[in-house]
Amino acid sequence: MDTAALARAQMGLSLAFHIVFAAFGVGLPLLLVIADTFAARTGDERYRLLSRRMAKGTAILFAVGAVSGTVLSLELGLLWPEFMRRFGEVVGPLFALEGVAFFLEAIFLGVVLYGRDRVSPTAYRLSGVVVALSGAASAAFVTVVNAFMNLPVEVQWTQGRAFLDEPWRVFLAPSALTQIVHVLLSCYAVTGFVMAAVHATLLLRGREPSFHRAALNVALPVGIVSALVLPLSGDLSAKQVTKHQPWKLAAMEAHFETRACAPLLIGGLPDEATGTVRFGLEVPCGLSVLGKMDPNAVITGLDQIPPAERPPVTRTHLSFQVMVGAGGFLALLSVFALGWRWRKGAWPEHRAFWWSLVAAGVAAPVAMEAGWLVTEFGRQPYVVRGLLLTAEAATKVDGLMPRLLVFSGVYVFLAATVVSLLLGLFREPEPTLPPLPVPDAA
């Protein structure tokens, strides 16, 4: 691999790692606030215990999120010096704002994790709210960086460096709003469903059933609401992409040929050399309808994009299929669970349902990772679309291979340790709790 390819591999790996912990950093504080609110409203010991256990898990995940984020900020400079030199002035302030938000998050998380017995219950819950809000804010700020890279606002130049006369205008990057909404929802979906999956697993094993049912009461609403809204927000993202980033849409959909009444491709293996797709299912005019709400709308294909500016089609398309497939599964499961709850007043009690929750706990992070790959691959070959090529931005320093291996090793080690520690949390002695009344199915 050449240096640029190694730099991309290392950046991709670090981000793919960070995003999982970052998602928990955004979502878990919300779940904590909900659990604490339930505890305060009902006085139920289960929710208090849940909140205590979640606080420990949050501490572990937060630590890894923060250190991997710190590495990322170093890597931006180390691996992409030319990107930082040319665009540091534009994206830097966003990272500064993220830093402020993160600082608040870290401070109040200190109170949430270690201060339960030192502050009043109200101050405690307010701290939780601050943590949840600042986590969401820091995610929003970095997402704007990504939106700017996808589709930059107009910048001024001096000495080969971009800047903005009004720096806040970076927030006007066309895809900023749709991306922020979609990213935050995905963080909540991931946290909600992974937590639901953990407790469903323990229910399947028959452990502490009343406790784990209470946990589902906290996790499922968050996951379900997000999963139901995600396809809508994804649709808005797709419309935005259709309008402003035709190259990305064409790659996502493996849409080679510009035409009216463009079909929507489901599945399929694109062949970039011949511009054809095998094994796909086509919905006539589907893409025109979804993208522009008009069956006769013309959708730009890859043939209109100069070959040197085309994103890699296969990778982008497959990632998109994975996200939408997983998202569809989550949405269907949510409709089912919600319908059941509405009719019968409780979550389904079947082992099959618990198994589907376990599957959802895998599908949600997979969808999130795949979605990021869509955005990142779909932007290639540019770091900042139209302004700076990825190959130009990469470091010229040699010998990245050993570093890539070391960092991969570190990430594997961290991931393995986190998993083993989190499992350890559930091996703690089981407290005795009264059984949770299960409303009868009437």
Place this chain on the structure above:
Amino acid sequence: MPLEHVLAAVMVGGLVLYLLGGGADFGGGVWDLLASGPRKGAQRALIEKAIGPIWEANHVWFIFVFVLLFSAFPPAFATLTTALFTPLTLYALGLVMRGAAFTFRHYDADVRRRRRFGAMFSAASVGCPFLLGAMGAALVREQPLSLAIDVFVVAAGLFTLALVAALAATYLTVEAADEALREDFRRRALGSLAVAGLASWVALGTAGSVAPHLIARVGQGGPAVFGTLFGALALALVATRRFRLARLVVGALAGTVVIGWALAKGETLVWGEHTLGSSHAQPSTMVFLLAATVIAAVLVGPSLVFLFTVFARPARRA
């Protein structure tokens, strides 16, 4: 004052706070490694308790300075990260291992694994401040920025290491609840202050050949005088068990070191390539960054005070 100087001053302020907070955390790791004697376990417990709630907040200062550097002086940042690629990568690795291992140790029930995480935590705590000092030294050398190792760089690294150890030890003399433990850290404070004094002497002694202006600016000027004064005063205060005062004076010493370093650099950001004047961002960006800093100060300042008061008082209910 030109905007780029205001921003540089803000960054220096951030570095001072990083040294006082994050530095003391590193120092805690150093003493965790060197814990010894009959109260070995108690020493480690005290360190863990002192770092606990604020460990993450302390390291945000580093990100803060780093982000300001790349937003406010992007070309200098690009040169710097390329020239110091290896030590910065190692630093990143150290921060990861340290932060993760500290938390992992806290939550792991297995004694053997706890010990292994403890070793990782303290090894990284020794490595990071050393690298920080060495990079600081490389940045004031009057030669093309590189990792080249010489006596000056090594002495600066050791000095920083001893300084953070002294910071932690003096803080811990105040935190310690029992007399014997306090004496342990008193001895450690004295020892590390002495080593810091020695190393600073070697660093300044060798600075003349690699950084003549550093000597000119700092050697006869205020920072060296104040540094020596604070160092001696700190030794005396610790020796006579005036711990609360000593803590302040060691803090002032650390501040003097950072400010002295900044004065020595003066206008130069990367020797021979970038100065504050030549590499700063557009005024619009700098104003925005300063506004963000003010917002940060308004929001973060009181929150930090809140955090420290919460943990300064005993738990309401255990």
